[in-house]
Amino acid sequence: MNAALPANPCAAPVAAWLAGVPAGVRRAVAFSAGADSTALLLAAHAACPGQLIALHVHHGLQVAADGFESHARQFCETRGIAFASQRVLAAHAPGESPEDAARRARYLCLADLALAHGCAEVWLAQHADDQVETLLLALSRGAGLPGLASMPARFERHGMAFARPILAVDGAAIRTWLQDSGEPFVDDPTNTDTRFIRNRIRQHLLPAWRAQFPAYQQTLARSARHAAQAQRLLDEVAAQDLLAVGQPPLIARLRVLSAERQANLLRHWLRQGWQAGPSEAQMAALLRQLAACATRGHHIRLKVADGHVLRDGDVLVFER
Template sequence: MNTAAPANPCAAPVAAWLAAAPAGCRHAVAFSGGADSTALLLAAHAACPGQVVALHVNHGLQAAANDFESHAQRFCETRGMAFFSARARAAHAAGESPEDAARRARYRCLADLALAQGCGEVWLAQHADDQVETLLLALSRGAGLPGLASMPARFERHGMAFGRPVLEVDGAAIRAWLVDIGEPFIDDPTNTDTRFTRNRIRQHLLPAWREQFPAYQQTLARSARHAAQAQRLLDEVAAQDLLAVGQPPQIARLRLLSVERQANLLRHWLRLGWQASPSEAQMTALLRQIAACTTRGHHIRLKVANGHVLRDGQVLRFEP
């Protein structure tokens, strides 16, 4: 007796995602060749063949990077899927992690490739455990609400829409499905390197959470959604305050706000214009300088994120 092949865990969420998309829209999948992006690409191709392209970014950060790209290209060619790749060279600034620089370069490359192919959205394969890891990583760093909100299902960067259709899918189920049907995928050796905090969370913390709190994916994801909702409200307040204070912010008007609203406005202004996130110490120093800025000769030039906030006459400016 023949048994039906198991269903791809990504199939249902991809179908729901497509149902909300404009008809005839071409989609792109960020395809590393790993288990998660392999399952997402297969689900997308099955749901709308001919309307999905695979995009691969080769950072050249590992000796096996070229092998990963070759695997991804062969995988697509044997299945009749369109494949496009780009090479990114991401130099990190002083005080910035190479991983953050590589992430920024990857988004830029993906956006450029997708725009060139006429795609309306790039799909990323982060799943439920990735969301939990992101939340726990943010907690380990003492992050504020933007960090605790973790990964949004949708966002825009470099003129391209990005989406995460399988953000609620169990990562273990994805890998088990691929093994069950015998589909090849890449196991990136850096994913087990415990020098990286995320990998320590994955290998040591998540098994304990899974054992003690079986519904941890749902409960922690709910906390992330609450944080995201609160952050959206703060963004609304910041946008209203920025209209009143001016852009760039006028120091005298900024000083009329409470310290908490000053901080909220400044974080919003920096994030909106430059994707810059000041540390707690940097924001505290900046707020002290604003409070002390009562004379024309008061000078402000403070290191904030990947640049400097400085006084320019009656306003604040940011130099990346």
């Protein structure tokens, strides 16, 4: 790379993320071969060479996927970066979007690959514009606090730690650096398909936000952090209430709580146990059934997310 070029915009965030981490800890980068994961992988390789593996998930959802995998493998081989890939079947369940199914399959695959290769953490390449898109997408869907909190910097799934070290980095800066440095990457053609709401946000809403509010990334990210803070407080309340109500929730104890705390507890219970998010209408129907559940013979069976909440004797259970 030309020495006159500016530094990789992912370099400083990666260095900050690694500060204080013991040497020798092996980590993985989810490497799609797109612009963002390419810049992150290069920054990670520069910061901790030999302690890194690039993980590529082949979804098989488009003809270009074989080319993405081939490019990713060659890119890593050329630079001496360990590489592993796996194909997944991202079939979606009834009521589930293909995008959600692909995301679910991707996280499971990344976790399995990372565990198999002795990694302590998987790095994802979402950046500041991705965070803004996630918040605007949540607003467009009328999401509650979990959606408005957008993407956390750290989380765990399938027994693996995931991290987003470049969540504050400008996406345009990443592409500019790659183009100036001549580093190759692939462009996923689905990223410009306006049938997807996220792409419409990216192509039409973000330029307007940028023109009117130049600091939009920082201000919207701050709103997401406030939402995340409020959600953590609600989760603490829900966890305390769940201890008092029991698990599975005892109906009689649940009914003592206010409707708001019932809803908060039930959302927490469903999210923690099954990653199930009931709609507003589903939760309202469940609360009405609980309010009417004054006798032992009252029957409850309600569709919630991708399963059903049932009454089983004195408690509520969730079944898929």
